[in-house]
Amino acid sequence: MFDSLSNRLQDVFRTLRGEGRLSEPVVESALREIRMALLEADVNFKVVKAFVDRVRERAIGQDVLRSLTPAQHVVKIVRDELVALFGDAPGGLRPDAGTPxxxxxxxxxxxxxxxxxxxxxxxxxxxxxxxxxxxxxxxxxxxxxxxxxxxxxxxxxxxxxxxxxxxxxxxxxxxxxxxxxxxxxxxxxxxxxxxxxxxxxxxxxxxxxxxxxxxxxxxxxxxxxxxxxxxxxxxxxxxxxxxxxxxxxxxxxxxxxxxxxxxxxxxxxxxxxxxxxxxxxxxxxxDRLVSRVPSRRSIRTMPGGSSRSCAATISRWRISGRS
Ligand SMILES: Nc1nc2c(ncn2[C@@H]2O[C@H](COP(=O)(O)OP(=O)(O)OP(=O)(O)O)[C@@H](O)[C@H]2O)c(=O)[nH]1
Ligand SMILES: [Mg+2]
Missing domain, CATH: 3.40.50.300 (P-loop containing nucleotide triphosphate hydrolases)
Incomplete structure (x- = not known):
């Protein structure tokens, strides 16, 4: 179910990386695409708005755009915020419980x-x-x-x-x-x-x-x-x-x-x-779910094949703990 969102985000990231130096309008256009991708994945609209606002605030401030690798910074911010969005609390049962x-x-x-x-x-x-x-x-x-x-x-x-x-x-x-x-x-x-x-x-x-x-x-x-x-x-x-x-x-x-x-x-x-x-x-x-959104390294190092199958392969690697 995460494939189409993953593919859409990957396209956005590729565009960002192709830009060399990033400007605010370029980041804004990427944010519009990310917003559409999340809405199409049926993420709640209020959640999408808050998400985009957070990414914008972090991406446009703090000298990110003037750094040597702005696209990488922005991609990392998006990935971090996705993990936060879907919950960074550890899954499973609560740590404390009586017996039984x-x-x-x-x-x-x-x-x-x-x-x-x-x-x-x-x-x-x-x-x-x-x-x-x-x-x-x-x-x-x-x-x-x-x-x-x-x-x-x-x-x-x-x-x-x-x-x-x-x-x-x-x-x-x-x-x-x-x-x-x-x-x-x-x-x-x-x-x-x-x-x-x-x-x-x-x-x-x-x-x-x-x-x-x-x-x-x-x-x-x-x-x-x-x-x-x-x-x-x-x-x-x-x-x-x-x-x-x-x-x-x-x-x-x-x-x-x-x-x-x-x-x-x-x-x-x-x-x-x-x-x-x-x-x-x-x-x-x-983070396992978000790891399906490929990082810069994973796109560059995958041999041949479509970007979609790369993402799937990487996600399988990570899920089986081999990365
Ligand atoms: N594909 C798939 N089917 C599931 C999954 N979890 C449950 N199902 C199916 O969903 C149907 C309903 O599951 P139940 O466990 O009976 O649901 P329930 O909540 O106990 O239903 P009630 O007792 O009637 O309220 C069954 O056919 C399950 O096999 C899942 O993760 N994936
Ligand atoms: Mg039941």
């Missing part, structure tokens, strides 16, 4: 909560943790079974007391089970709705109060665009959200809207979902 740590997954219907619960427990297992899963979704008939199936697939323990249909009792029961059996993380899946409604918010508040989560993750479908921001803000206001999980970033969503969530709602992106498999979850790292 409790992760509550919240979000609208179909956003990917149940899948994320299983993915997260799989990721935690790889970190040497012992997670226990539980579903509090007693409304949708197949929801509890969906988590059981995912748990079996992944070899994860799912707490599912037969016949218990009270969401709070299910969540509290999982806490007791975890303490008794030595699980150090409890991942609580919750019910979703098409829209935010009072009954859901009451239920989620009661579950939250019963389990006191250290991490309340709002699961947002990146395909829903600007709506993801609006509902994240509402969940944050009513329940309190510590981080966002952006799912379906492997799809053809432009993604910029969901990425703006950190700037608009002020909540960091904790994880990104990149597919339907249990391993398709990664702690969010803004």
């Amino acid at each position: 740590r409790v992760v509550l997954l919240l979000g609208l219907q179909g956003s990917g909560k149940t899948t994320t619960a299983a993915k997260l427990a799989t990721w935690l297992t790889k970190q040497g943790r012992h997670p226990l899963l539980t579903s509090t979704d007693v409304r949708r008939p197949a929801a509890i079974e969906q988590l059981n199936v995912l748990g079996r697939q992944a070899g994860l323990r799912v707490f599912d007391p037969a016949g218990e249909m009270d969401p709070v009792a299910r969540a509290s029961g999982a806490m007791t089970e975890a303490r008794n059996l030595g699980y150090d993380v409890v991942v609580v899946d919750t019910a979703g709705r098409l829209h935010i409604d009072d009954a859901l918010m009451h239920e989620l508040t009661a579950i939250r109060d019963a389990v006191q989560p250290s991490d309340a993750l709002y699961v947002a479908d990146a395909m829903t665009g600007q709506d993801a921001i609006k509902s994240a803000g509402e969940f944050n206001r009513q329940i309190g959200v510590t981080g966002v999980v952006l799912t379906k970033l492997d799809g053809d969503a432009r993604g910029g809207a969901a990425l703006s969530v950190v700037a608009v709602v002020g909540v960091p992106i904790a994880f990104v979902g990149l597919g339907e498999r249990l391993v398709d979850l990664e702690p969010f790292q803004a």
